Amino acid sequence: MSEQPKNAIIVGAGLVGSLWAVYLSKAGYKVRIYESRRDLRKTDISAGKSINLALSVRGWKAFKNVGVEKEVEKIAIPMYGRTMHDTEGNLTYQPYGKEGEAIYSVSRAGINCTMMDIAEKYGDAEIFYNEQCIDADLDKGIVHLKNRETGVESTVEADLVFGCDGAFSSVRYNAMQKTNLFNFSQQFIEDGYKEILLPANPDGSYKLDINTLHIWPRGRFMLIALPNEDGSFTCTLFMPHKGEQSFEHLKTEEEVDKFFKEVFPDFDALMPEVEDYWDQHPLSSLCIMRCYPWTIGKFALLGDSAHATVPFYGQGMNSGFEDCTVMWELMQQHRDPNVPCSEDWPTIFEKYQQQRKPDGDAIQDLSLHNYYVMRDYVADPEFLLQKKFEGRVSQLYPERYIPLYSQVSFSHIRYSEALRKGMEQDKRVKELMKEHDFTKRFEDGTIDELIHEVIDHLIVE
C-alpha cells in the first residue's frame, strides 16, 4: 500500500483550482498548482473581463465540505431578489426565493485572491506562476510547461493532474482536444458584454439598493448591476456585437451618451458621465464550451474547462465548485478509509464524468434559457404573475413544489433534474393560466383554493 499515488498537479490557480487544492490536501495529497498568469494578489491586473459573480448554495456547500466558508463570507454581499428598472424609472421587486434565501455578490478579483489565499493556507499548495501548459502526456501524468516571462520550458509529473484552467483551457486545447474520439465544441453567442463601474457616493454610500440584483431589461439587451463591498456597483451591459441595436453603434462618446439617456434614464441620472468611462473596459465575448470525455488517463477537467457557460444563471462558478463536491463524494465511496491516498482513481474519474456530464450540459441549457428570461420576460406582467403564483404554491407546499429558479439556486438537486422538472412545471403552470384568471383569484382570495385543487397535477416526479 506504500505505492499509492501521493502527488497531484492542478493546472490553473483560479476559483475551482484553488478550492480543489484544499480537497486534495485534506485527502493527503501533495499539491502543486501551475498558473499561467502572474500572482493576481501582487500585481494590479485590470479586472477588465470580470463580471461580478453570484455565489449560491452549491458554492457554499463546496466551501463547507472543507471548512473554508468563513473566509468567503467576509467578501460576499447577499442579494435577496431582483429589482427591475423600466424606462420611466419605475421599480419592480421580485424575491429570488423564500424569506432569507439569497445569492451573494462577490467581485471576481476579490474571490480569486481569497481563493488563492485559501489554497495556500488550507491546502498547503505551492503555486507556480507564469507557467503555461503547452502540451501534456495524459496517460503518464506529464505536463509540459513554458514560462511566459523567461521562455524556459520544463516538464512536471504527478500521479494525478487536474485541468482547472478555465473556458480556454490549455490542458484541453493543447492535449485533450488532439486525442482520438474527443468531442468538443466552442460556440460564441451573438451577444457580448461591457463592464461599467458605478462608483459609490462621495460619502461611501451606495447609489442603489444594496441587497438586490438590479436589472434594466430592454428586450434585445439588458444592463445589470451587482453590489461591491466598497459602495460601488459592477454594472454589465449585455447586447449583440452586431446589428441594429448593438455595440457596433456604441463607438463614440456621443452615441453612448445618447443611448444611456434614452434607454436607461434613471441609470444615466446616477452616472451622467458614463460615456467618459466607456473605454475603460474591453468589449468581451460569451462562449459555451462542451466536451467529452472530461477525464483521460491521469487527467481530469473541473469547472469551466469542462463546461464553461454563459453567465445568465449565475451558476458558472457554482457549478465548478459543485464539481469538487461530486468528485469528493466519489472519493469517499472508492477508497480504503484507513489508508491515505488509497482512492481508486480510474473508477472515480469514470463515474465523475458519467454522472456530471449531463449536469454540465443542463446548466448550459439553463443558462441560455435564463438569458431569454432576463432579457425578454423579466418585465412582462404575465411572467411576473406566473412567478407570483409559483411562489404561493411553494409557500403552501414547500416540500413538494420548488420553482425552477429555486431548484437551481437554492437547492442541491442535480441540474439535469432541475432542467427536466422545471420545464415540465412551466408547461403545466402555463396551461393552468389559460384556464384560470390568476389575477382575479389573487384579488378575490381564492388562489389558495385553486392551488389545493390542482396541486397533484403541478407536482412533477
Next chain:
Amino acid sequence: MSEQPKNAIIVGAGLVGSLWAVYLSKAGYKVRIYESRRDLRKTDISAGKSINLALSVRGWKAFKNVGVEKEVEKIAIPMYGRTMHDTEGNLTYQPYGKEGEAIYSVSRAGINCTMMDIAEKYGDAEIFYNEQCIDADLDKGIVHLKNRETGVESTVEADLVFGCDGAFSSVRYNAMQKTNLFNFSQQFIEDGYKEILLPANPDGSYKLDINTLHIWPRGRFMLIALPNEDGSFTCTLFMPHKGEQSFEHLKTEEEVDKFFKEVFPDFDALMPEVEDYWDQHPLSSLCIMRCYPWTIGKFALLGDSAHATVPFYGQGMNSGFEDCTVMWELMQQHRDPNVPCSEDWPTIFEKYQQQRKPDGDAIQDLSLHNYYVMRDYVADPEFLLQKKFEGRVSQLYPERYIPLYSQVSFSHIRYSEALRKGMEQDKRVKELMKEHDFTKRFEDGTIDELIHEVIDHLIVE
C-alpha cells in the same frame, strides 16, 4: 498596381492544397506549399487510414477548370452503381444515375501522389516537407513552422495563406481556434472503420465485378468494397467502436473468422484468411468538423480543414475540390482582368465563406443521412421500390426531376439546395407510396400514367 500581392502559401500538400496551387499559379501567384508529412511519393507510408475515394462531377469540374483532368483519369475506375450482397450471397444491383453516369474509384495514396505531381508540374509550386504549422499571425500572413525531423523552427510570410491541412488542421487548431468569436466543433460518430485489402486473383483479375461499389449492408454495420487498378479491392468495415455488435468484440482471430463467416459468407469465401490480415490496418475514427469563420485576415480554409465530414456520401474530397471552383469563380468576379494578381481578396474571402458555409454544413448533414441510408435502407424492398420510381420519374422528366443522390453526385447544384429539395422530394414520394401501390403500377404498366398525373406535385422549386 505594382504593389499587388504576388505570394501565396498553402499549408498542406494534400488533395485540395495540391490542386489549389495550380489555380493560384495560373492566376499569377508564386506558390509555396508546407506539408507536415514526408514526401509520400518517396517513402512507403502505409495507406492504413485510407478509404478509397469516389470522385464525382464536382471534383472533375475543379480539375477541368485548370486543365488537369487527364492526369487523374489515368488512375480512376468508373463505378456505375451499387451492388448489394445479402447474407445468402444474393446480389441486387442499383444504378447510381442515368446511363453512363458514374462515380470513380481512386486510391487515396494514388490520387495524393498524382495531385502532388500536378502541383509541381502545372502549379510550379515548391513543396517543403516535414514542416508543421505550430502557430500563425493571421492578420500579417505569417506562419510559424517547426521541422518534424530537425526540430528547427522558422517563420514564413506571404500575402495570402490557405489552410488546406485537413480535418485536424494545424492552422485551425493552433491559430484560428484561439481567436475571439471563432465557433468550432469536432464530433466523432460512434462508428469507426477498418480497412481490409481483398487481393486480386493469382492471374491479376478481379474477384468481384469491377465497375460497381459493393456493399454488404447489415443494419448496424456494413462492409463496402471499391476497386483498385491492380485487381484488388479496398474494403472497409464500418461499425460501432463499442456495444453489442462492435469492434470491441472483434479482437481475436477466432472472433474475426467467426464474424465474417456468419455475416459476410460470400466475402469470406473470397478471402477465407481475412482474420490473418485483420491487424494490418488500424481501427480508425470518423469525425465531423464544423467551424466559422473560414477566413480571418490573410488566411482562408479550404477542404476538410473547413468542413471535414464522414465519408458516406463520397463527397469529402469532391466538396474540397468544389471549394477551389467557388473561390476561383469569385476571383474572376473581383479583379481587374488585365492586371495579374489584382484580386480583391477581402471581398473574395468574405463572399467565399458566406456563400460556401451553408454548403459545407449541408454536405455534412447529407453524409450523416446517407450513412443511415446505406446501413439501414439500401437492402430494404420499400427503399428499392422508391428508388426505382424516382429513377422512372427522372427518365420521363429528366430536366425537371433529379433524385437527391444525382443532385449531389451528378450535378453542380449547391449542396444546401440539394439537401432542401431532396428532403422535400423524399417526403412527397413517400406520401404518394402510401396512396398508390407502386409494385402493382410497375407490373400492370400504368406507372407512367401515375407519374404524368402527379409530376407537378413532385417538383420542388
